[in-house]
Amino acid sequence: MLKILYHHRTSSKDGQAVHIEEMIAAFKSLGHKVIVVAPEGSQKTGFGVDDRRVAFLKRYMPRFIYELMELAYNWVSYRELAKAIKLHQPDCIYERYNLFLLSGIWAKRRFHLPLILEVNSPIFEERLRYDGFSLHRIAKWCQTYIWKSADFVLPVTQVMADIVLQYGSDPKKTMVIHNGINLHEFEEIAAVESAKMALGLHDKLVLGFTGFIRKWHGLDKVISMLANDEPDSRRHLLVVGDGPERVHLEAQAKSLNIQDRVSFTGLIERNEIPTYIAMFDIALQPAVVAYASPLKLIEYLAAGKAIVAPNQPNIGELLTDQDNALLFDPNRPGSMPETINRLCRDQSLIERLQKNARSTINEKQLTWESNAKKIIGLIEGFKRHA
Template identity: 30%
Template sequence: MTQTSPAPSALQPRRVLYHHRTQGKAVEGVHIRGITDALRAEGIPVDVISLPGADPYASPKAMSPTRQARPWMKLVAKLPEPLFELAELGYNLVAGWRLRRYLNAHPDVDMIYERYSLFMAITVLIGRARGIPVILEINDSASVERVRALFFLKMAMAIERWTLSRCAGLVFVSGNFRDRVQQVHGVPLAPAIVSHNAANIDKFSFTPEQRAAARAKWGLEGHVVCGYLGAFLPWHAIDQFVMAAAESLKAQPNLKLLLVGDGITFEAMQTFIKAQGLERQVVMTGRVAHDEVPGLLAAMDMAVLPSAGDYTSPVKLFEFMACGIAPVAPDLAPIREVLKEDQTGWMFQSGDMKAAVAMVARRSQEPEELKRVGGAARDYIAHERQWRHNIVDLLALFQRVRPTR
């Protein structure tokens, strides 16, 4: 898709191609749209080449995180691991053909920005051949623990080492991840920056009337509301949190949980909540479109992030903060990079659900503290962590690595 925009300055790329091999939905889509929209707001034309059938501007925004965007993707995902990885490797041929065709039609492209995927090397090869800097955004690595263990691990590591050292620049989502990848590969990588996720304040703002309407819709009036937003997956641990919180909730009738999303553990959680007689205290909305999220966030007083990856930058954390919602999150290194204890949120020892429950229970009794910390969190996002801040850093990196025109 092509965006018509005012001509950029001589210090900016004339046109950017954003290339990715994701399904473009859920958090992936949020991040892709955040970067492309912010570039376009700077007057830089951006085109997006997606996995066929996975345009982040067209994919179903309310899709379950465990559902494939297209039927053929479901078939590929069910392949045995060796065949699945060979399919990923083979996609270089498809991507190469599509990239060359696009670049032949758009000679004004000055930068290719790619969301890095395992086994993908063709973009860097083409960029080097054509003298176009390729900047990779690193959200994944062959070095991290995976739900599906890599079968061709050595090949994945070798391709990744070559790609990350031969591209023009790297954008890591956390400093911890940058250091980890550098240490694992043990070779000089391309120039790199750290650019945590973000959230635009204007998309996460609401009036008192909207808050009142949301709380009335979900039966939350007169209660302190702790929210959760995201996938209901085992590694996100929202099911573990709810199970650990059952007795605490019964002892605190003023506290309600508002859980937004769905996934593998959704039905088991519903069954548990019903068995515990907590249907009135634990509200589960099910799957919602991303556009509905701000309205649901408006109903919350605080939010919990029970678990997160030890190298990732969770988008939901920034959306909580953008809404002025005080977050409670695990004390993982990437979260410590953006959250200031007792200033913009609170942290508990990662993996300790009892500590997470105790923190939520304690803070739910301190409404003024919730307002203070929530306000400070929103100020932090407004001044440092909107998507335009990511673009400022990206364009500075582009200036460092771009060839002389």
Template identity: 35%
Template sequence: MKILYHHRTRGQGAERVHILEIVNALRKLGNEVYILSPPGVDIEHSKHDADKPKKQWIKKVYDVFPQSILEILRLSYNFFAYFRLKRIVKKYGIDFIYERYAFLTWVGPYFARKHHIPIILEVNEASGLNEVTGQVLVGLATRIERKVFQMADAIVVVSDFLKRYIQRMGINENKIYVIPNAVNLGLFNPDDVKNDLRRELNINDKIVIGFVGAFVSWNNLKLLIDIFKDVSKERTDIHLLLVGDGPLRGELERKVHQENLKDKVSFTGRVEYEDVPKFIHVMDICVIPKSNEYRSPMKLFEYMAMAKPVVAPRLEPIEKVVNNSNGLLFDAENRASLKEVIKALVEDAPKRKEIGKMARRTVKENYTWENNAREIIKIYKFLEGERYIWHKSCCLNSATKP
């Protein structure tokens, strides 16, 4: 089967990981998958692409231009992407398009409808929900979005919240499928970690509380540092390991210094995605300080795959995965609740081990990219069956006309 994966992202961070994992999983099932990316983005062959001069120039544009101009540029993408889609479909004989939906992007469903090619639209967020960047043309985006969702043959979302949100736009619930995010068990395998970083990080005898991800406001690392400070007053044998980078790193480092926690908190800086398992491996407790009701955090599945006890906010997408046997939940945005859960795990090593074991089992059985790829293929085959029935019905109706 020949599949075209279309996206309009910068091909960095979690977006890049998600795209490549889906593509690779589809290929493992024996499919030919072609990727159509925006100009300047080579998502498959450029692990360090963000450091290249062209990428740095694009980043400067994003940093300098006002949001309104960026949104106009995103709208303009649709017009020249149409012809790129046409070339690839004609060259490779694409069976169906799988598109990662992006704000103000309508070209994929429009092209697919016009050329009678099935399209499955993956939706990770919708207009008005985006926490990452402010949105200016929300009204226009909402109108485009509704039309795009109507044109799509099927829609894949990562949470029930998103399914309900899209349904309220008048979209048929039967074409919306909930497929949470997943993990690469080959990469995130605790048995394969050869290098224990505890000695290198000088945390040999510590109970390590850890976080992996971007240092941005919506991850609320300030809350995690505050909770750690409180717990460390009672337990001097704990250490906080913060893996990653981002715009708030300097502010967080200053906070750690002001709170006299410099010897108890480590910042690793940016690490390659392939090295993330080594850092999770040295953690005893893995924390997601903040999430929201519509996202499916990939770090949740990565922590669990490394057989670590996860502490995460009590939100619907997370509750679908985590229960008391494979992780612990706290009341979202509740400082006392988060402290209570972290403290309980700090004081109970056997419980940490048992929860971690169950966490690994949970993702192994239910949350792999291969499973997600199989679900995508099932959706396509269902669509093909529906098209066959429709086509046959049309032919019969034509044959019976006088």
């Protein structure tokens, strides 16, 4: 049995929390002990809800003060890490990367423990693009320092790995591990037609989307496409989730007089998602950032759905056009609706994609348990060479 100290600074209950919870559960299912060091009160909010304290600080506090507070948190987290290490004597530190979070590297060096770093996004570049920095040079130095100091870096896609390597990380200490799925959650989902009965969609061809609804997802294009259908069309858009764009999409559907062809579930609990995905005939991944490993995409595969997704490098790591998905050109206007229309007209293609989707999970080992086994192998390798 290994003892793994899991360190993170995530307080929101969203896709990040899913990753954290599932990896901890996978380590434990393999018989290992996990000690968690995280912000006080993390993971206590409802699913899909940001930590209100953090949101308040970001909104009302001057940016440079907020960034200084992020740096100051290192003294709090280092103290907690040191306490946990002394008490539990772990075999390694497993950390979810966050910008300005230096305490894991400090603890690794002070207590001579290997640190394995999971990297889901280039946070410096993200925040530079959307928020900007007051402590620009310090922020970039932190990202470089953390990525180069980790004993092993686990980016979630090859695209993300290429970004990590541009910062000077050692290729021999970098291994891509995509996000995963807990297959047990998708073993007993209802058949499509019986699942649709719950929402009165049993006679519809359901186009489905799950997740936090943002403008860049492009669901407005799907609604515009449905508006061009014949009045007796069977196509129906089911949006599972909530977000800032929902109100605009509802208004669009109403203005086009097709509000009866579009449904929004609002926020639902994590354990209900497989039930809703079961209703989909065609699952939509309309847009995704260039380096991400989308959880929803892996859920669609696990549920055996015909998928429409953008043809871009990170998606291509999991999907092959006309094999387990139908891919569209994200740079060509109209490509997504055209691709959806093509799939809707070809039931045999839908069935082929559905058949190949589920097998992708096993072929590419896209489960949290498989990920945990790979990481355990790394830890055991460190122990052998200690």
